Amino acid sequence: MKQDKRFKNEINRMSLQMPAISVNEGMARAAVAAFCAQLSPDATELADIKCAVSEAVTNCIVHAYKNRKGKFYITVSLFADRTVQIAVQDKGCGIPNVKAAMEPLYTTDAAGERSGMGFTVMENFMDRLHVTSRQGKGTLVLLSKRLGRSTEEE
Secondary structure (H helix, E strand, C coil): CCCCHHHCCEEEEEEEEEECCCHHHHHHHHHHHHHHHHHCCCHHHHHHHHHHHHHHHHHHHHHHCCCCCCEEEEEEEEECCCEEEEEEEECCCCCCCHHHHCCCCCCCCCCCCCCCCHHHHHHHHCCEEEEEEECCCEEEEEEEEECCHHHHHC
16 A cells, blocks of 8 residues: 555554543643653643644534534644644534634634634644634644754754
């Protein structure tokens, strides 16, 4: 079987599937952090990854299923160049306007309980954020971060 070029330098992969309920946000964050630990990230890098994963998973839990049952899916890939790629996906309602949703302070929460900063937080803690969504089909959030950049720059 021929290997996909995108995964040529992949050294390990983990996949999770969990019910989209609030108690699973912490579990997802901990599982991703534990898996990423094999690349020996520093404390700041690990905290950044955990925060971004928390935001992505929270979006699934709060927005994707609109108070109905559903699941979220996480795939974490580790690459030889010390890049971590995390995919967080749901099969929920989708985002009508991704560009607008990614603007700081954008929220559809009429009650004002949500700040609209989730994508901004993800973007600031990771090297790359890419979001695709289809109404009625779900959303895919791709996060990536190359570890060790702070020591390379010194």
